[in-house]
Amino acid sequence: MQQHSFAMSLRSTRRWLGAALAGASLMLVATHAFAGGTEQLKAFVSQVRSAKGDFTQQIVKAPAKGASAAQAVPKPTDNSSGTFVFARPGKFIWTYQKPYQQVLQADGEKLYVYDRDLNQVTERKLNGALGASPAAILFGSN
Structure with a gap:
């Protein structure tokens, strides 16, 4: 035993x-x-000082508070795609082709956002536009 x-x-x-x-x-x-x-x-x-490529961006909506287990899985809500090219520090062209055409272009000092549907360009200071975002890591000087 x-x-x-x-x-x-x-x-x-x-x-x-x-x-x-x-x-x-x-x-x-x-x-x-x-x-x-x-x-x-x-x-x-x-x-890496420069690069170019294609991208697909997927926006995922967080589940609502109190959602059931079946509803708790994050679901894609929107997809975008396009191309990009960058040269550090601070120069890039980010082109959205879908779902609508838009171009973000920076020259190292300013960011220009061209909205084709509105036929409009918006201009901002690059540092203020990027701030501490992931884009600042990708396009910044370090």
């Missing part, structure tokens, strides 16, 4: 140890992935 109890205790300990190791492994992987992402961003910001 004591041998059976010892075997049960050993199995429980192994399960607990296995679960603890799995949890620790996941934490290490998550920490490494986060550190890797941070390091990649730092490397990108310090090494």
Whole structure:
């Protein structure tokens, strides 16, 4: 009887140890992935001076407070796409092609926003327009 109890205790300990190791492994992987992402961003910001490409932007609406589990999943509400080109510091052209055409262009000092539907250009100081946004990281000087 004591041998059976010892075997049960050993199995429980192994399960607990296995679960603890799995949890620790996941934490290490998550920490490494986060550190890797941070390091990649730092490397990108310090090494890349210019780039161009296509983009797709998806806006996701947060679920309402008190939403049921089925409603708690964030759902895409709007998609935009277009092209971009930038040269640091502060020069870029960001062109939205869908759902409507709009061009954001910066010359290092000013940001020009051209709305094709309105046939209108809005001009602002670049520093005030970007502020502490993610765009400031992408197009800034460091």
